[in-house]
Amino acid sequence: xxxxxxxxxxxxxxxxxxxxxxxxxxxxxxxxxxxxxxxxxxxxxxxxxxxxxxxxxxxxxxxxxxxxxxxxxxxxxxxxxxxxxxxxxxxxxxxxxxxxxxxxxxxxxxxxxxxxxxxxxxxxxxxxxxxxxxxxxxxxxxxxxxxxxxxxxxxxxxxxxxxxxxxxxxxxxxxxxxxxxxxxxxxxxxxxxxxxxxxxxxxxxxxxxxxxxxxxxxxxxxxxxxxxxxxxxxxxxxxxxxxxxxxxxxxxxxxxxxxxxxxxxxxxxxxxxxxxxxxxxxxxxxxxxxxxxxxxxxxxxxxxxxxxxxxxxxxxxxxxxxxxxxxxxxxxxxxxxxxxxxxxxxxxxxxxxxxxxxxxxxxxxxxxxx
Ligand code: NAD
Ligand code: IPM
Ligand code: MN
Numbered sequence: 222x223x224x225x226x227x228x229x230x231x232x233x234x235x236x237x238x239x240x241x242x243x244x245x246x247x248x249x250x251x252x253x254x255x256x257x258x259x260x261x262x263x264x265x266x267x268x269x270x271x272x273x274x275x276x277x278x279x280x281x282x283x284x285x286x287x288x289x290x291x292x293x294x295x296x297x298x299x300x301x302x303x304x305x306x307x308x309x310x311x312x313x314x315x316x317x318x319x320x321x322x323x324x325x326x327x328x329x330x331x332x333x334x335x336x337x338x339x340x341x342x343x344x345x346x347x348x349x350x351x352x353x354x355x356x357x358x359x360x361x362x363x364x365x366x367x368x369x370x371x372x373x374x375x376x377x378x379x380x381x382x383x384x385x386x387x388x389x390x391x392x393x394x395x396x397x398x399x400x401x402x403x404x405x406x407x408x409x410x411x412x413x414x415x416x417x418x419x420x421x422x423x424x425x426x427x428x429x430x431x432x433x434x435x436x437x438x439x440x441x442x443x444x445x446x447x448x449x450x451x452x453x454x455x456x457x458x459x460x461x462x463x464x465x466x467x468x469x470x471x472x473x474x475x476x477x478x479x480x481x482x483x484x485x486x487x488x489x490x491x492x493x494x495x496x497x498x499x500x501x502x503x504x505x506x507x508x509x510x511x512x513x514x515x516x517x518x519x520x521x522x523x524x525x526x527x528x529x530x531x532x533x534x535x536x537x538x539x540x541x542x543x544x545x546x547x548x549x550x551x552x553x554x555x556x557x558x559x560x561x562x563x564x565x566x567x568x569x570x571x572x573x574x575x576x577x578x579x580x581x582x583x584x585x586x587x588x589x590x591x
Contacts, residue, residue, distance in 0.1 A: 225258045225539060228288035230265040230281070230317075233301075233310060234512025235575075236294025238520065239527035242579030243292060246531060249583050250544075253590070261288070265317070266296025266310035266512070276313030285317055286503070290538040292531060293317070293507035298514045314507075318358050321503045323491035324390065325397045326356040326470065327533070328509055330457075330477035330487060335556035339482035339565045342454065347480050352460045353405065354477055355398040356470025358491055360390045361420070363467045386420045386466065391427040393494065398464035399436035408440040408461035412449040412469055424466065450476055474509055483564040484510040485523025488530035490537050504538045506530040516563075520574045523562040525552055528582055544590070551585035 227247070231240035250256045263281035264272055272278075276296070277285075285291050296310040306312075317323070330352050332340065337348035365383030372378055395411070402409045411428040413421035425443055432441045444452065446469040452459065453473060457480050465473060478487040487510065493503035508526030516522055529552060536545035560581050561570040573581070 224289060225256065226287070226289045227258055227260045227534075228281075228284050228291045229260055229262050230277075230285075230291060230293045231262075231268075232266040232294040232296040232313075232512065233268055233298050234295055234514050234517035235510075235522035236266070236296065236512055238517070238522050238575050239508065239524045240292065240294045242524040242575065242582075243527055243531045245579060246528065246548075246583050246586070249587060253587055256541075265293065265313040267298055267301040267304075269313055270301060270304060270308055270310060274308065276308050276310055277316055282316065282320060285321060285505075289501070289504075290534050291317065291321075291505040292527075292534065293505055294527065295508065295510060295512040297512045298517070310512075315363065317505055318491060319364065321491075321505065322359060322493045323503060323505055324357060324359040324494070325394060325492045326358040327397075327401070327490045327492065327537075328354040328356060328470070328474040328477070328487060329489075329533075330354065330474070330481050332481045333486075333553050333556050335553070335559075336482035336486070336565060339561075339567050340480055342480060346456065346458075350457055350480055351405075352457060352477065353401060353462045354470055354474045355394060355401065355462060355464045356474060357386075357390065357394040357464075357466050358470075359467075360386055361467035384418065384420050384466075384468075386423060388423070388427055391424050392431055395428045395431040395464060396435070397492075398462050399432065399439050402439045402462040403436075406461040407438070408442075410442045410444055410449070410460055410463050412444050412446040412463060412465040412473070414446050414469075415443075416445060420466070428464065446473070449473065453477060453480070478509055483523060484526070485562065485564045486525050486529070488526050488528075488533055490530070490533040492537060502538070504534070506534040506538075520576065521563050522575050523564050524575050524579045525562075525582075528552065528579065547589045548582075548586050551582050551589055554585050554589070555581045 231237035332350035337344040362384040365385035413424040415421035532545040532548040535541040
């Protein structure tokens with residue numbers, strides 16, 4: 222059997238609570254199907270800072286580089302608000318993305334039928350929703366230089382972030398979006414702000430050229446990112462695949478999360494380029510949500526985003542599409558039975574905690590696999 226080495230980085234806040242459910246799931250899959258997943262554990266975020274003074278240690282980075290896939294919980298929290306910028310919890314996640322060259326972040330927003338009424342939008346706006354945001358993850362204003370606060374010497378300071386994109390970065394993320402669109406409804410909407418940003422002008426140009434050269438069978442539209450945000454809330458079903466930069470993708474995916482009922486529902490996959498010889502990609506799977514300090518430690522966090530991120534891991538890192546489909550079907554079935562964590566609770570449904578939700582999904586998954 223091919224190697225199946227996973228590195229688990231639970232992180233902070235609700236990260237470890239959600240990861241506990243995936244750990245149980247992995248154990249159940251190994252026990253029932255002999256899948257042979259080997260897991261290692263590491264620290265990231267505030268928990269790594271507390272242990273090593275860095276948001277991820279070099280030793281854990283080495284483990285991440287060697288793993289077939291990394292499962293990431295969440296990082297951050299008020300406890301670390303005052304730590305130096307370079308070692309703040311979020312820096313651990315950014316280092317993982319940059320060093321592993323995970324340039325393609327796939328954030329599917331699917332509204333499960335049972336949750337159409339849980340969204341803050343009207344059910345007819347969200348029911349049947351199935352869109353995919355493809356976010357560029359290793360460039361743009363997150364990593365552009367200079368990035369600093371300078372003292373102007375007159376009692377004023379200047380904060381500088383730099384938005385930079387090179388042709389190859391836009392080309393490769395556009396390629397991922399077009400390829401994925403071919404497996405779906407064959408439509409891509411590219412979002413930038415070419416009306417005010419030079420990087421937006423280049424983004425638009427490169428996506429248009431890539432389309433013309435290699436993907437003219439896919440329907441391509443362009444939208445200004447602010448209007449795109451509005452359209453996502455007005456009528457999200459007009460979209461199939463959205464491709465956008467690092468910062469717009471961050472914001473638009475939180476917006477998209479609420480279409481599905483809760484931030485606690487949205488999974489993501491962060492992928493690198495396939496290796497020229499082995500074809501294997503570096504990959505990290507993480508929920509879109511953060512460490513949710515407001516509910517951490519209460520056992521009420523929704524573990525579905527984390528579990529659905531593991532489904533993406535099965536699909537993209539281990540070629541286990543049937544198992545991934547079954548895991549998503551198990552999530553849907555448990556929701557159909559009326560089980561709800563607090564964030565997606567509605568009248569007449571049964572409120573459960575993190576562990577009960579995890580257990581229910583695991584037993585449904587095993588039953589569907591029998
Ligand atoms: P957040 O995503 O942690 O929380 C936003 C809101 O959504 C909160 O009310 C929270 O309770 C709720 N929520 C989020 N996930 C939930 C879940 N699984 N179940 C139920 N409710 C859930 O965002 P924030 O409060 O803006 O950020 C908190 C910290 O997390 C910050 O330090 C931020 O930098 C960090 N963060 C980390 C990641 C990550 O690790 N990938 C992502 C986003 C934010
Ligand atoms: C996300 C988060 C991260 C981001 C933070 C924690 C660095 O908000 O993954 O959506 O901004 O990319
Ligand atoms: Mn975010």
